[in-house]
Amino acid sequence: MSRFPLLGSCLLLLFMIVVVQDVNGRREWQKPRRKREWVVPPPLLMEHKDYTKRAFIAKVRSDKEQPTERLLYYLHGHGADQPPINLFVVNQTSGFVRITDILDREVMQNYTLYASVRFARNMTLAEDHLTMSIRVTDINDQAPIFQESGLPTGSVYESSSKGTVATQVSATDADEPGTTNADLRYEIIKQEPESKPRMFDIEPKTGEIKVNRPTLDREMQNTYALTVKATDLGGAASGRTGTGTVSIKILDINDNRPVLTNATYSGQIQENAVGVEVMRFKATDADEVDTDNWRAKFQILSGNEDGIFSMETDHETNEGVLTVTKPVDYETMKEINLEVAVDNEAEYEFGKGAGRGKRRKKYPVNIKVQNMPDGPRFVPNTKTISVSEDKDKITVPMLLTDYAAVDEDSGEIAKNVRYAKIYDPAGWIAVDSETGQIKLTRVPDRESRNVVDGVYYAKVLCMTDDLPSKSVTGTIAIAVEDVNDHCPQLTTSYQDLCLEDTAVYVTAHDEDGLINSLPLTFQLLSEGTTGSWNMARFNDTTVVLTAKDFLQPGTHKVAFEVRDSLGYACTEPEVLELTACLCAGDRACVREDPRMSPDVGVKSGHGSFAGPAIGILVGALLLLLLVPLLLLACSSGSGLLAKKFVSLPFETSNGHLIPSHTEGKGEDKEGARDTKKEKE
Structure with missing residues (x-):
């Protein structure tokens, strides 16, 4: 039992040692690594300033530099080992960077250089891509320039109101955008022809050229040349400037009425003359030639109520041509007084031109009629x-x-x-x-x-x-x-009737006038009619015919008596032949295949040849079967058969067919009666 407390103590001690080592390790890992850097960061370099006399503009060092380890420094990028080459150079041992030429921002405004560091003892790479960015600051060394695309030809209508935009100019400045060096202001410094005040003004910031006076008159001056100046530094007196010339075309409006050369006109015509030119009227107009503002349009205001004259414009000469279009009788009219006027094709505008406010002028014209021998x-x-x-x-x-x-x-x-x-x-x-x-x-x-x-x-x-x-x-x-000399007749004597249809429309026509014709009256005639039919009136010329019983395929005849409104009818009945048939999708009868007609071969159920032909064929087959039996009997010596076997009353070697043409029209059939009367 004493072992277990000892084992636990050992395990606890081991765990504490691991934890301590782990903490120490984390602290070692978390030691801040010295960041590589440019010891002297590159400054903002101004264009066109000479920095070549300076010992250095920046310095780079590596955090791997040691007293016992010598390092070598190298520069890369545009301005170092790429064009422009050697604009920036570095001292390989000290890391000092200097500039060898004067900078121009309009050539390149930013340079990005990369420094690399190698160990001098074996030239292995110690550091790579230490980045240095050099920005070239702008000075106002560029003047505004007007390109051709920035000076379009402007145009504006005459009599335009003040503030109407004629065109817009634009200049460019190569200095840095968004700075005062490229902040342009515009002004008009010259106008040709000159006027006071000038006819045009310009927006200083946008370059929009606008009408300054509402008195532009194309008839007085049709173009203006403007010299425009652009100044940078926001238009300051110390700013650089550039100039360009803009042409402004004055567009025409119809502000001048046409005027005839004479105040009054007189002429003469011969009586009964037609299509003769009486006189011409010459018009003048100050508006632009060969435009609708200039083209004349003439009108006869009064005196032509009878339409005796017409007045047109000769578009080649722009003259008015007065022509007599109806004959005049000297005995009834010896003199004619007209009043004419002239306008333009375009509507008149009350501008500032010479015709402003003028009313349309009326010109009197006196025409004498010359007496001529009448026909x-x-x-x-x-x-x-x-x-x-x-x-x-x-x-x-x-x-x-x-x-x-x-x-x-x-x-x-x-x-x-x-x-x-x-x-x-x-x-x-x-x-x-x-x-x-x-x-x-x-x-x-x-x-x-x-x-x-x-x-x-x-x-x-x-x-x-x-x-x-x-x-x-x-x-x-x-x-x-009109005389009632025509009887009503059917418009057609033949019609097809699809078996699935229930009715057919029958129409008659009477060539007499309405009084002697309509309405028509139809009557079904039993004589000459096959089948049983119902008839109903449809309108004054048409009835509807329907079969009472199921209609069998084939031809059916229906006879009518058709009378006009006065009871007059043709002497012979009007007969309609209806062909009942199966119809295709286009409502047309499906006709029999001509190859199956009686003249070519047998067709079941049709023609007079089918039944007899089949009977003859069956009889011939039975006869052929009987002949071998008879021969067999003869060869066996049967006396009975031999005695009873007699010759046929005609030659069997030559067969005969009796001609039959019963499929044609019978002798009792007559051709259709032609009831149409030939018109003169």
């Missing part, structure tokens, strides 16, 4: 005659009307003239060349394609015999009175 004239210009299309009421040729031209000067029937028709699309009329009488040569047909809204038009020409000949054109309008 013939048709009165009226369009003559309407009503004619019935009823053959019982018309006898051709017949006199329609007397359409003689009159002399405009005398008002009497024109003499020494000839007449001719120049337009008669269906050849309905004839014109007497001497008297101008109009005769009807054909019975009118209101349903003719040359009749428009019930009226047939023809044109007649009257020409004078003198030279130069004068001519005039008149129009004959034949209003054709």
Whole structure:
């Protein structure tokens, strides 16, 4: 039992020894290691100052330096062993660093050097990358410079208000940014042409050039040249300066109204003249040439209520051209007074120019009408005659009307003239060349394609015999009175009907006018109709037809009697052939493959050839099976069979097929009746 207290004491002693050693070890580890450093830190070096006479600008030492151990120092980096090489050099034994040349901040403003230390006895590395940073301080040795990109050509509209920005200039200073050495101020030191006060001003800090006076007038001066100066040190008198020239272009506005060269105008025209230039108007405008501010736009203000004249601008000369567009009769109008005005394509602006506040001027124009010998004239210009299309009421040729031209000067029937028709699309009329009488040569047909809204038009020409000949054109309008001479007919005689459809629309058309046609009345006829059908009215021209029973595939006929509003119908029924069929996705009937038609081969259930052909083929096969049995009987000598075996009444070696064409139309079928009437 006495062992255990002794063992515990030993263990406790051992634990205390370990703890003491651990604490001592931690204290040894925590001893501060002497930090390597520059004994003399590098100062701020000013550019363009001579430090080459100084013994050193900094000193470096290693914390491994010992009295018994000699160390060697080396410099690395830009300014040491990299360009610019040897600008900074170090004494290898003392660690003193000196400079060999004058610094320029605009060339390089910071140098970062690295020192390394080696043991002199074996040149092994003792220390590496002792960093030294040298900053070059700035002096105001650089003047502001205006680059080409910093002096753009400015522009501003004339009459712009004060403070309107024309452009902005910018200069550069190579001195250190953010310092007063690079703090620029701008001012305008010269303006060409000069004015007092100047037309422009400049923001000292931003370089914005602004309008100083709201009296810019492009018509007086269209460009200005400004000499701008930039001064550093915040614009101080001792600051360095740089200058540049800016060009400011004055842009045009429409501040000048166009003006005609004359105050009043006069001219003359011949009566009945059309498309003739009467006169020209020359306009002047102080605004910029070949712009909308300069281009003239003319207008007739009054005196042209009848539209006799038009006035356009000749864009080549910028002149106004007055043209007569409608004939003038001297007997009714001997003189015309117009009032014209001129504007620009652009809207007028009330600027500071010469035209400011001026109202648009009105220019009086007097036009004299010259009396000329008048030619013939048709009165009226369009003559309407009503004619019935009823053959019982018309006898051709017949006199329609007397359409003689009159002399405009005398008002009497024109003499020494000839007449001719120049337009008669269906050849309905004839014109007497001497008297101008109009005769009807054909019975009118209101349903003719040359009749428009019930009226047939023809044109007649009257020409004078003198030279130069004068001519005039008149129009004959034949209003054709409608007669109920057309029976209503189906618009189509054939239609496809899909088996899945329940109805088909049947439409008829009557070529007569509305009074003699609509509404149409349909009646189903039992005679000529296959199948049983229901019919319902859809509108004035259409009925809806539906089959009462299930519709079998094939052709079905439906006969109608169609009457117009007056009860008039065609003498023969209107028959519609409906083909009931299976339809494809496009609602079109699926037609039979032509290769399976009766003319090519057998098709079950169709044609007259299928049944007989199959019967013949079956009989031939049975006969072929019977022949070997008969031969066998003959060879065995069967007398009974031999006696009963007789020859066929025709040659079996040559087969015959009787031609059959029952798939064609029967003799009792007639061709479809053509009910369409050919139009003239």
